[in-house]
Amino acid sequence: MSKEHMPEVRPVKSGSFFNNPRNRALIYQAILLFGLGFFFYTIVSNALSNMEARGIKSGFGFLFTTSGFDILMSLVDYSATDTYGRTFLVGLLNTILVSIIGIFLATIVGFLMGVAYFSPNWLIKRLSIVYVETFRNIPLLLQVFFWYFAVLAALPDVRDSISFGESVFLNVRGLFFPEIIDEAGSGFVYAALAAAIVAIIVLRKWAHKRQDETGDQFPVFLTSIGILIGLPLLALIVSGNPFHLEYPEASRFNIRGGISVIPELMALTLALTVYTGAFIAEAVRAGVQSVPHGQTEAARSIGLKESRIMSLIVVPQAMRVIVPLLNSEYQSLVKNSTLATAIGYPDLFTVFVGTSLNQTGQAIEIVFMTMAVYFVINMTISFLMNRVNDSVALAERK
Amino acid sequence: MLKLSSIIAAGLAVGLSFSATAGTLEDVKKRGMLSCGVSSGLAGFSQKDEKGAWSGLDVDVCRAVAAAVLGDESKVQYKPLTAKERFTALQSGEVDLLSRNTTWTHTRDTSLGLNFAGVNYYDGQGFMVSKKLGVKSAMELDGASACIQAGTTTELNMADYFRANGMKYTAVTFDTSDLTRQGFESGRCDVLTSDQSQLYAIRIGLKDPSSAMVLPEVISKEPLGPVVSQGDDAWFNIVRWSMFALIEAEFLGVNSANVDKMKAEGKPGQKRLLGTEGDAGEKLGLSADWAYNIVKQVGNYGESFERNVGMGSPLKIARGLNAQWNQGGILYSPPVR
């Protein structure tokens, strides 16, 4: 991009050494290199002498020593006797978990609210505007506090849990639901599920091809749902239900067993979803507005239903504008998930830059490791979204 | 161009400071200000009021040192520090003295290049539960959820205690005491654990303080005290003896009200402390009335305790371990002679 803008460098025949742009470029870069080298040399030598003077250990040896503290929630087995390395892993997985859920929900909320702006219903349109303008303009940290201490803390106590059919419980300690435990033969059902997914993909391709050739539409959506439910159900019946449920039960203090979703996770997810959703709604709005009005009119004139104009004509074109914006919103969501530390959700930041740094005092190693992790996650998102961007970009006339 | 760069340099100079190597006492005297690292908000220990004035038991140590060195307890620059930056701030010379409810431990004393000047509050980690649980002892807490106020040793003590007793628990960690209290109050956890001094502060913050009780178990020793950098013994002595002066004054019955009278016509021990006899101040490199200034301006330890955390404060903490050795506590100052 930059190359085309610059005039071509022509060799200068006369003039001094310094008038040659190539020589000058070399000199500038040499100066920059020297400056940077000096800068880093100073920093590193200062840091080393300071750390020695202050008795701060350096290196990554601490990753193999026992951490000695407990963590509220972990996706892998963890106890206080595990190492800091394991702590790092627990935090990393929790960060990834909240990021994925947050991105998924924020996208849904954002698209709904963004499209709602164009609703003919006055109330829905106002709702969309009020939602975007309220949540976009209040610091996220405050919103995290709001969901955690105002909304979720208002849920009932453990003893008065809201229960749904004695199997799902909701209270101030979180949401508890039964866990599905595999028995022998469950592989058959999973295989059926996989087969159903493959079948749906094949079906979609076939239906698309048929529509191109004959113009007939095939009810792909309903058939897909039928396959997705039917096939595994059939397998379930044939194999004689190789699963059982483990129900959550009230023990003396807490609810035990089953799967639990802690309120910290819920609050953080809610805050991230609502906050990022507002930005995504804004992006969707901008995207839809970028589609020329003639497109909608043309769609109406060929007799498309009002509800299909949005999904078939407008949104696909709007995606060209929306996807680059989504990319940066997803990245900020991941970065903003560090606010977990304010309410104690054990993400990477809380357990590593929070508790572990408090215990070990090895600021440089810990802060750099954490930065590197977020950097890598964001680069991955950027990479994936650029792939998506390539696929939605219109093939323009050359 | 020259003007521009000089203005930028001036702007930077506002924030940059080079600490001379002469010794902390000279630096403080030259500056006319004591730079003291405190906690940014810990009820009864260091807190700001709506006028921006600092008060608290830890803050009183800063004030005492300023009174001893500069003759004026108000000549203190308070630097609120987080738990993570406190030692770095001390080591880099950003603060002359750290009085930020810091537990005296072997590791910190030996490996961080610090010296603990003494203990100004004997604390210990305890538990608070809701009365309606019917729990009478921490040993009945197997399976409970615990709200933990994140500290540096709190989480480790908790893990150790439950592991040692073969019990399980769920750790819900919060950053500040206010957040911990809100978590406990909302029913997020059955038990709240923190240093005992903070349990009282948290308890009076509850909507109904009588609904919660502090359990008798104390699971750790937390001697809290002021800290200075290693390698400046003169300064170390000043901080240590400023603290002892607070304690010794209470032991000798000298307080801010009677200090003038005692100075003139007190017993020999009182006169030695207040500088009318002997040369205690001179030996520290301070003026003779160093301890007089402390007691006159800050009060003795007992006054400071009552005002900040004791019966004269909303916290209403009993003296307990923090009473004089002849009153059933373990507060003991070496004699000034």
Added chain:
Amino acid sequence: MREFQALPAQPAPVDTVGPIGWMKTNLFSTPINAVVSISIFAFLVYVLPDTIDWLFFSANWVGSTQDVCSAEGAGDGACWVFVSAWMQQFIYGSYPDPELWRVNAALVALGLVIAAPYLLPKHFRNTVGVPLFLLFPFIGAAFLDGRIFGLEYVSTDFWGGFSLNIFLAAASIIIAFPLSFLWALGRRSDMPFVRSVCVILIEFFRGVPVLALFFMGSVMLPLFFPEGVTIDKLLRVWIVLILFMSGYMAEVFRGGFQAIPQGQYEAADSLGLSYWQKTLLIIFPQVIKVSMPNILATFVMLFKNTTFLLIIGIFEILNTTQTALTNSNWLEGHAAEGYIFVGLVFWCCCFGMSMISSNIEKKLDTSHRS
């Protein structure tokens, strides 16, 4: 022959005009719409009365201690006394009373410096307006500090409250302007080493959570200076904020550069302008113009992010609120009031700025869309 005479116009059917017509088209056009409208309405009726009562009618407004709110007969709504008692702390931090005019003066000066390019006649703009703008952070900091101007010294430990949020955000974005412009230029440069350094800088400061950068400023930076040199914490945070902001602004400028037509470069070259003349006189003004809405959006983000400073213990407004909540004379739980106040203050500022930004956008918008 009978002359044609139009009948008087019939009034439109009742259900297409007036409030009823409006409701029919805007609220109940389809059954689904009707259901949605009714449920939104029901929700509002359910929530609003209690909220308004708590906020206004049963709230306690007058007094100076929390006893006013807990006393017999006091309203059981919000305790706004908490906010009014701490108001000075929330806005100015612990800045000493007799010196408060300096904070106010600096705030006014900030407003003037920003408005200067619009107010000043054209030939003063570049000679006075721009240098003032770029030097404001340094002069302002020195003024609040006071030593250089011979005023009473107020150390940064006394600075705080909402004014600190404003100053930090403004001072950071002002310095980030030239810095990020350089980075953006470097990213377009032909020199491979310069380009890669700029790309790394930009991507690093954009790809890392701002909270991690704050921790870097608070616990890592002190280790990087030689022994005996200490840098004020606020200055460290400022440096971090400038770098963070520069990363984002550089990307904004990159977008701006891409919007400048190739012909502008060629025209400048054909006039024989040097690289810097071309960049500063021809390209830069156009880049600023097209980037303005994005610059404002970035600023709003930075402004909201200054609340994260709470976590490293800087006394900005949210941290002041939390300190107030732990004060032993205010322990009876006023979190909701405090947070609502802070939220409202931020909302007003950010909403105002996004209004300005969309105005500018509309003014710049030359496309013809329905």
